[in-house]
Amino acid sequence: MSFWQPLTFPANEEELLERLSRPGPQTVELFSRLEGGLLVLGAGGKMGPALCLMAQRSLQKAARRDFPVVAVSRFSNPGVQQLLQRHGVQTLQADLAQRRSWAQLPRLPYVIWMLGHKFSASDPPGTYWVRNVCLVRELEQLAPCRVVAFSSGNVYPFLAPEEPAATEQTPVAPRGEYAITVWGREQVLRHLAATAGMGVCLLRLNYAVELRYGVLVDLAQMIRQGQPVPLSVPELNLVWQGYANRVALACLEQVQPGRAWVLNLTGPERLQVRQLALELGRRLGCPVNFSSQQGARSLVADASQCHRLFGPPELGAWELVDWTARWFQIGGPVWNKPTKFWVTTGEF
Numbered sequence: 411m412s413f414w415q416p417l418t419f420p421a422n423e424e425e426l427l428e429r430l431s432r433p434g435p436q437t438v439e440l441f442s443r444l445e446g447g448l449l450v451l452g453a454g455g456k457m458g459p460a461l462c463l464m465a466q467r468s469l470q471k472a473a474r475r476d477f478p479v480v481a482v483s484r485f486s487n488p489g490v491q492q493l494l495q496r497h498g499v500q501t502l503q504a505d506l507a508q509r510r511s512w513a514q515l516p517r518l519p520y521v522i523w524m525l526g527h528k529f530s531a532s533d534p535p536g537t538y539w540v541r542n543v544c545l546v547r548e549l550e551q552l553a554p555c556r557v558v559a560f561s562s563g564n565v566y567p568f569l570a571p572e573e574p575a576a577t578e579q580t581p582v583a584p585r586g587e588y589a590i591t592v593w594g595r596e597q598v599l600r601h602l603a604a605t606a607g608m609g610v611c612l613l614r615l616n617y618a619v620e621l622r623y624g625v626l627v628d629l630a631q632m633i634r635q636g637q638p639v640p641l642s643v644p645e646l647n648l649v650w651q652g653y654a655n656r657v658a659l660a661c662l663e664q665v666q667p668g669r670a671w672v673l674n675l676t677g678p679e680r681l682q683v684r685q686l687a688l689e690l691g692r693r694l695g696c697p698v699n700f701s702s703q704q705g706a707r708s709l710v711a712d713a714s715q716c717h718r719l720f721g722p723p724e725l726g727a728w729e730l731v732d733w734t735a736r737w738f739q740i741g742g743p744v745w746n747k748p749t750k751f752w753v754t755t756g757e758f
């Protein structure tokens with residue numbers, strides 16, 4: 411299944427959002443078939459706005475006016491809510507950690523779950539458990555038919571370079587509270603599939619990237635600022651965020667009622683941090699220093715099932731390295747949202 415059209419380098423943020431939210435023909439066809447409406451929970455973060463816009467652009471191309479896309483988030487950044495509204499996405503500002511918020515949500519057959527709690531500096535005890543595990547149970551009130559839930563490749567074991575990357579069949583070995591509670595959320599969703607009949611897709615994502623955040627932005631920032639690049643986690647996977655969102659939307663139709671289906675979602679390349687940094691340094695014209703001994707194990711996943719089903723990502727890792735360096739050279743804006751890809755303890 412061909413998923414993509416050639417994408418050209420974006421000259422500014424507006425063009426970047428256009429590239430990130432451009433639907434392929436299959437996404438447009440998908441939205442000409444779906445009935446009922448889509449609720450996107452946690453839509454205000456790094457990935458949600460472009461996902462909602464991709465869905466909305468598909469509906470426009472399919473000349474559909476009868477299918478609402480409803481983006482729910484706290485919208486800590488009000489500009490995000492305004493952007494979505496300008497493009498015809500319905501928005502609902504709500505703190506889903508408050509039980510009463512759930513009563514305001516519309517009951518729609520399709521749900522994409524994007525909520526997640528990863529970074530914890532001064533949280534009260536148990537925050538990971540409440541946010542990542544308990545909250546998802548509230549979905550039962552909405553009784554959706556199909557749920558696509560973002561999960562994480564962090565549930566897999568750290569692997570040595572000679573070991574094969576984790577497939578969906580690899581036994582999980584979550585390290586640290588974030589990974590353990592993401593695994594816990596998967597388990598609650600499996601329970602909902604089995605007991606409430608929902609079709610559930612669990613997307614184990616490894617590092618979505620675009621030009622304002624992600625592992626390549628982290629590396630480029632370190633290199634530009636002359637900071638040593640950590641090699642504690644020597645390998646990683648990454649994937650163009652536009653592809654990750656396209657796959658999430660496509661999965662809405664793939665899930666079967668009453669079943670939970672795990673899918674790895676990342677790019678095809680198993681990448682060495684050292685090589686990525688050297689290549690970025692070369693393109694940025696900056697020397698690269700490394701801070702630590704190379705670590706022995708990494709989180710790497712095999713997403714060949716995803717690529718077989720939906721085609722490969724439209725942009726490969728080295729093209730993204732090139733785009734990231736060019737983005738920095740034109741002074742494109744970046745967000746201060748480090749991935750902390752170098753953490754080995756599972757404590758973020």
Ligand SMILES: NC(=O)c1ccc[n+]([C@@H]2O[C@H](COP(=O)([O-])OP(=O)(O)OC[C@H]3O[C@@H](n4cnc5c(N)ncnc54)[C@H](OP(=O)(O)O)[C@@H]3O)[C@@H](O)[C@H]2O)c1
Pocket residue numbers: 451452453454455456457458482483484485486487504505506507508523524525526527528560561562563615616617618619
């Ligand atoms: N990006 C990646 O590379 C990556 C990799 C692996 C897994 N994932 C997972 O994929 C999902 C989407 O990724 P992302 O990068 O877009 O995550 P994100 O930036 O953390 O976005 C999630 C959004 O959910 C909203 N939210 C959090 N708690 C909420 C609450 N109590 N009530 C209402 N809204 C709430 C926040 O929106 P506001 O800003 O509106 O407050 C937040 O920005 C997350 O679960 C993430 O953990 C992402």
